[in-house]
Amino acid sequence: MLQLLRHTNVNFSLACLNMTPVEVIIDYKKLQMFEQICRLKDGYIAKEMFNHRVVRYVNGDPQTVGFVPDIYRLLQKYGMIELFDTYLQCGAFPSKFSWKQKLKSTVIMPSQLNVLTELICAYPWLDGYIIDSSQCSNLLRVGRIQPHMKYTCQAILKVVGKLVSNQYVSHCKLCDKITFNSVEHVICFCTNNDAHRNRVWDAV
Numbered sequence: 001m002l003q004l005l006r007h008t009n010v011n012f013s014l015a016c017l018n019m020t021p022v023e024v025i026i027d028y029k030k031l032q033m034f035e036q037i038c039r040l041k042d043g044y045i046a047k048e049m050f051n052h053r054v055v056r057y058v059n060g061d062p063q064t065v066g067f068v069p070d071i072y073r074l075l076q077k078y079g080m081i082e083l084f085d086t087y088l089q090c091g092a093f094p095s096k097f098s099w100k101q102k103l104k105s106t107v108i109m110p111s112q113l114n115v116l117t118e119l120i121c122a123y124p125w126l127d128g129y130i131i132d133s134s135q136c137s138n139l140l141r142v143g144r145i146q147p148h149m150k151y152t153c154q155a156i157l158k159v160v161g162k163l164v165s166n167q168y169v170s171h172c173k174l175c176d177k178i179t180f181n182s183v184e185h186v187i188c189f190c191t192n193n194d195a196h197r198n199r200v201w202d203a204v
Contacts, residue, residue: 002154005158005165008162008165009165011115012165013161014115017136024107027074027078028103030071031071031103032103038093039096057069078106078107079106080102119164139154162183
């Protein structure tokens with residue numbers, strides 16, 4: 001989507017788009033389905049089957065696999081197991097709006113915050129300049145507002161993405177030396193760039 005290189009840091013890509021990791025989205029959808037089943041009226045076959053499987057799982061039936069154990073694991077993972085216990089005891093479940101807000105504050109927002117925190121801890125200079133905690137990358141927004149700068153913004157984003165990429169071994173195309181960070185090597189160490197580098201330092 002961003003046309004970044006294959007080795008680009010995943011957290012950087014997610015932060016640029018202000019997106020949630022796909023694993024968390026899958027968890028969110030499963031918990032949404034759990035809410036829909038629990039809030040069904042009595043008499044629906046789906047709810048009766050679900051309740052039957054829940055009882056078997058709670059009683060330690062080793063043959064209970066699939067959705068129920070998965071939901072139990074997710075509720076433990078996100079600290080919402082008390083809702084499961086309440087449902088077992090009296091059949092009560094939060095309203096649709098309350099559950100949606102609960103999932104947003106417990107599942108989605110912490111995940112996005114973790115992505116940003118890990119990225120900013122490793123690369124503090126990204127905060128406020130390249131990425132924003134509440135929306136997509138500033139460069140992407142500039143490219144949308146000023147269409148004539150779109151390709152320039154994309155090029156800058158690629159360079160920044162490469163600077164924060166996971167390190168991998170590659171050969172410099174200019175001097176054919178092995179390097180773990182091709183951008184750093186070309187800018188600072190490549191012997192074929194000595195003349196350009198000296199001109200830059202003279203200008204500075």
